[in-house]
Amino acid sequence: MRPPVTEVIEAHRVLARLLAPLDDAQVRAASALPGWSRGHVLAHLTDNARMFARLAEHALRGELVPAYDGGVDERNAIIDANADRDAAGHRAELAARTAELEGIWQRVGDAGWSRPVTFRNADISATVFARWREAWIHMVDLDLGVRPEDWPVELARHAVDFLLCRLPAGTSVRAEDLPREWFTGDRTGPVVTGRVRDLAAWMAGRTPAVLPLAAEGLPGLGPWPPHPPQSRG
Template sequence: MQPPVAAVIEAHGTLGRLVAGLNDQQVAEASALPGWSRGHVLAHLTDNARMFARLAEHALRGELVAGYDGGVDERNAIIEATAGRSAAEHRAELAAHAAGLEAAWARAVEMDWGRPVTFRNADLAATVFARWREAWIHMVDLELGVRPDDWPEDLAVHAIDFLLGRVPAGTRVRAEDVRRQWSVGDGPPGTVVTGRVRDLAAWLAGRTPAVSPVSAEGLPALGPWPPHPPQRPDRV
């Protein structure tokens, strides 16, 4: 599958415009994520771009490297160390690392997208989809006016594909506005959850939908975010 590079570049543009007028006080204010300021979210988005660029640059040379040599502890330390940047510093660093990531992807040809990376034991194409999710979901977390209703429809469809494992086996998820249905597992049909595609994606992502999806049996409890690495022993 061709990764949505152009869509991620568009998301980067939206993110840049979103933070263009941000001041230092707003950066220090709480985000929608518990315990994180807007500065934490911006630090994460910035370093996420740097990390994916690192993976891409090595993958294009046929090399496998860890996203973070120090694992999740290093990731968290970087976020904590850089969350307190000024608004201007956040804008500059975010723009620079987003541009660096786009430049790395621009060097990829069609065969390169299948090159393996350590992120989720997947391939280079998967990191493009991951960045697409990260950008749009965390724009909502910044609480600067972007809502799940602003997500592109194809991003919402992809997010449902990615997050479907959070609901119990047998659940059916039905997007009435785009006439799409997803089924979880091979078990007998169970709960049917219906709603608009963006609302379903927001619900599965743990964000607040504009209109809550509904189910006759009540919405099922969501399981954890898909694990990293994924629990798929058949993955090459």
Template sequence: MAVTKEPTLSAETVREAIEAGQERLRALLPGLTEAAVRAPSALPGWSRAHVLAHIEGIARATARQARYALRGELVELYDGGRPERAAGIEAGAVRDAAALRDAVGAALDESAAAWAAVGPADWSRPVRYRDGDLRTVQWAWWRELEIHTADARLGLGPQDWSHGLCHHLLSHLAPRAPKDVHLVLAATDEAFRREYGATGAPEVTVRGHLTDLAAWLAGRDPHRALECRRSDRPAALPELLDWP
């Protein structure tokens, strides 16, 4: 897989990006009315309240991973696994706007406190989530926070994602690339190119702004249209595989 100009982000840089993302979301919460939380989100079948309930849940879950890791203990991301996660989202989504605002704000407070306690020597501490370490969870929380803030349609979208986050998504989501083609993603707003798959397969090249390439690979609607060519002819965008 060929890559050009992919930055390496330190844990401190990602922590600062998360703090900024949390504050952006927090600033949007006071404007949430009852009608607003019942409006559709960008995710099929989910209202804005569902997305906010999910952000609340994953904020608390990742914060808990950090707290337990600092004590040298392992704990599941969600008690009860995905069924309990889904049940928590459904239960949280029926709350009124004021309760949702308070719950999300409290979860962001809990997250901020948990990650502020992580020191430079702690990032390699093991966690249960994906049998990784605290960096694994930190990256996961950054992805969840930024992607689902965009899904909530509160005024911020994938076009507002930082280039650092986009580079991370284009790497993390590499398993979504189809296996039967040689996929090339080429940014038109910076010198960046990433290739996925076997070089002997038919080549499919997708060009566009970096944020739009990341949005597409993340399963979200690009802000601007992407150009796709297969064997140097115009083509439809290929079908992506499941999330890793």
């Protein structure tokens, strides 16, 4: 599958426009993520771009490096250390890291997308899809006007694909606005219906414009897809 490089670049442009009028007080204010300010979300988006650029840079040299040498503790420490930047600092650092990531992608070439990386035991292509998810989902978390109904349809469809493992085995997911149905296991469980953006938002733990429906009530969501991936067993 073609990695959505053009689509991610457009998401970066939407994010830049969203942040253009942001002031320092707004950066310090709470985001939609419990315990995180908008500065934390921005620090995460910035370092996520740096991390994916690092993985791709090494992969193009035939090298495998961990996403974070210090694991999740290092990731969290970087976010905490940089969350307090002022608005201008966040904009500048995010722009620099985003440009670095996009520049590396321009060097990959058709044959390079399948080069392996340690992130989810996947390849460079998978990190492009991951960045697409990160950009649009966290734009909602910034609580600056972007909502799941603003997500591109293809991003929403991809998010349902990626998050399907959060549903109990046997669950079916049916989009009302697309000729598409997803299922886990033998389809003996609940059938969840809704518009594809609403389905994606609900499965991502965000607030949809209209909550999807299931005859016996929506099933509970399991954890976010783990890293590294795990089979259902």
